[in-house]
Amino acid sequence: AQSVTQLDSQVPVFEEAPVELRCNYSSSVSVYLFWYVQYPNQGLQLLLKYLSGSTLVKGINGFEAEFNKSQTSFHLRKPSVHISDTAEYFCAVSKLGASGSRLTFGEGTQLTVNP
Amino acid sequence: GAGVSQTPSNKVTEKGKYVELRCDPISGHTALYWYRQSLGQGPEFLIYFQGTGAADDSGLPNDRFFAVRPEGSVSTLKIQRTERGDSAVYLCASSPLVPGQGFEQYFGPGTRLTVT
Numbered sequence: 001a002q003s004v005t006q007l008d009s010q011v012p013v014f015e016e017a018p019v020e021l022r023c024n025y026s027s028s029v030s031v032y033l034f035w036y037v038q039y040p041n042q043g044l045q046l047l048l049k050y051l052s053g054s055t056l057v058k059g060i061n062g063f064e065a066e067f068n069k070s071q072t073s074f075h076l077r078k079p080s081v082h083i084s085d086t087a088e089y090f091c092a093v094s095k096l097g098a099s100g101s102r103l104t105f106g107e108g109t110q111l112t113v114n115p
Numbered sequence: 116g117a118g119v120s121q122t123p124s125n126k127v128t129e130k131g132k133y134v135e136l137r138c139d140p141i142s143g144h145t146a147l148y149w150y151r152q153s154l155g156q157g158p159e160f161l162i163y164f165q166g167t168g169a170a171d172d173s174g175l176p177n178d179r180f181f182a183v184r185p186e187g188s189v190s191t192l193k194i195q196r197t198e199r200g201d202s203a204v205y206l207c208a209s210s211p212l213v214p215g216q217g218f219e220q221y222f223g224p225g226t227r228l229t230v231t
Contacts, residue, residue, distance in 0.1 A: 004157075032218070043119070043206065044158070044222040090157050094218065102148065102171065103208075103220060105157030 002027040002093045006106035014114050015083055021076040021109045023091030031093040033074040034103065035065055038088045047089075050074065061085070086113045117141065119223035121207050127229045128197055136192040136226045140209030147190050148220060149182055150206040158206055164190060165212075197230045204228070 007022040025031065033050040048059025055067040065076045074091060088108045095101040120139040128134050140147050146165055150158035160174040164184045172182075179197075184190040194201055204227050208220035 034219075036222075041224075043224040044208075046219060046221075049219065092157075101218060102160040102163055102174070103150075103158070104160070107155075107157045 002029075002031060002095070002104045004091050004093055004104055004106035006089075006091055006109050008109050009107065010110045010112070012112045012114060013081055016080050018079050019077065019081050019085075019111065021089050021091075021111065023074045023076065023106060025072050025074065025091070025093050027072075027093060027095075029095055031095060033065075033067060034092040034094070035059065035063070035074070035076050036090045036092060036105075037061075038090065038108075040087075044090065047076070081111070081113045083113050083115060085111060087111060119207055119209050119221055121205075121223040121226050123226060124224065125227045125229075127231060129231055130197060130199060132197050134194050134197055134228065136194075136205050136228070138190045138192070138207030138209075138223060140188065140190070140207070141211075141221055142188075144209035144211050144221070145187070146210040146212050146218070146220075147184060148208040148210070149190070149192050150208065152204045152206055152225070154203075161192070161205075194228075197228075199230045202228055202230045 003026045005024045013019050035047040036044040048057050050057045050067045058064045090108050091106045092103040122137045148163050149161040152158040162182050163171040167187045179195045182192045204225040206225045207223045210220045
């Protein structure tokens with residue numbers, strides 16, 4: 001079984017500041033890793049994913065994440081945030097190589113960008 | 116192109132009633148998933164369809180919950196004898212299961228179910 005821990009439930013930052021949203025996972029097998037964003041009253045949108053290869057993954061809206069296998073982490077970063085980045089962010093994992101494997105989500109981190 | 120759609124967007128029902136929630140996946144996507152998201156929580160897996168069959172229903176909380184996908188496209192999540200604890204946003208996702216794409220799932224906007 002897999003589990004995901006998002007270490008911060010809420011992260012307030014000022015506009016144009018850098019931000020890091022932390023995610024750790026636990027799994028007995030290798031996993032794929034994902035970050036999703038959820039804007040108010042909307043569905044989940046994929047920000048980025050790690051499948052294999054380079055451990056630094058770039059996604060949409062200027063976000064990037066780094067996979068660290070030894071620390072079982074997949075932290076999300078953005079060098080300069082905008083007001084429009086205010087949303088709930090979810091880290092998720094699924095089993096590597098398993099056709100149709102379910103996603104296991106963390107509890108989410110609410111990012112609030114203040115002017 | 117059209118994304119995953121879910122109807123209704125909101126459903127209010129009385130305790131003990133039966134409800135059906137519908138999901139229209141992206142055309143051609145063979146895999147379909149249902150998740151439930153309670154307030155302040157991440158989505159939790161309910162069931163996964165590969166084509167018409169339920170490949171994994173281990174997330175269904177009890178036998179009041181049932182889902183079908185008779186023609187391998189549209190799916191319906193059915194909840195009998197609803198309880199107040201069933202109140203949540205029910206999310207549907209679909210995936211093309213293309214090798215090398217990490218089985219990316221595309222989510223619909225969800226159905227907010229409120230049981231009074």
